[in-house]
Amino acid sequence: MKISNHLLVADSGEKLTYIKSPNQAAGISPIYLIMHYTAGPTLDGAVSWFKNPQAQASAHLVIDRDGSMVQMVAFNRRAWHAGKSQWGNLSGMNQYSIGIELVNAGKLSKNANGQWLTWSKKVIPSEDVTVAKHKDESSEAGWHEYTEAQIEVASMVGLLLHKAYNFTDVLGHDDVSPGHKVDPGPVFPMNSFRSIVLGRA
C-alpha cells in the first residue's frame, strides 16, 4: 500500500475503496493524526452517514473490523471529524489533522438481561466487550473492543501517513474535545499505537 496524490493506493490484494464525502473543504496542514471510533458496529452505517450532506461530518479514512478500508476525503483536503476542538494553542483541529475512524460501537450500556447495547440498542456480544474507565470519567463502563486486524491496518496506514506528512503527534478525539467526546476510548491501545506510528517509544 502507498499514498499517491493524497490517496491510499493498494499494491495488490488489499481491499481499499474510495467513496467521496461531500463533507469536506480546502485548507489543511496535517500535523496531527486524530483517532476516532464510529459509535456504530458497521462500515456501511458509517460510510452512508459521511456521504450524507446533512451529517456535516466525515473522516479521511474509515477502517472496518476486518481491516478493510474506505477513504472518503483526500489527505490534502480538510475532513470534518474533530468538530469544536483544541490542542495547545490551536483550535479547530480539522485544519491541522488527518482523521481516521475505526468501526466500533464505542461506549455501551447494559440492559436488564445483562446484555451490552449500543446507543441504538443493538446487542454487542459480551466476548467483544471490555469493562474499563475512561480517563475523563469517574466510573467504569462497557466498551466495544477493537479487532486485531483493525489495529494492525490502522498502524500500517498511520506509519505511511507519518512518512508522507510527518506528524507532530497522534491524538484521540477525546484529547482535543475533552468533556464532549470519549472516542477512541480506554480500550484503544493509544500508547503502543502512537509508538508504532511515530516510530518512537
Ligand SMILES: [Zn+2]
Ligand atoms: Zn470522534
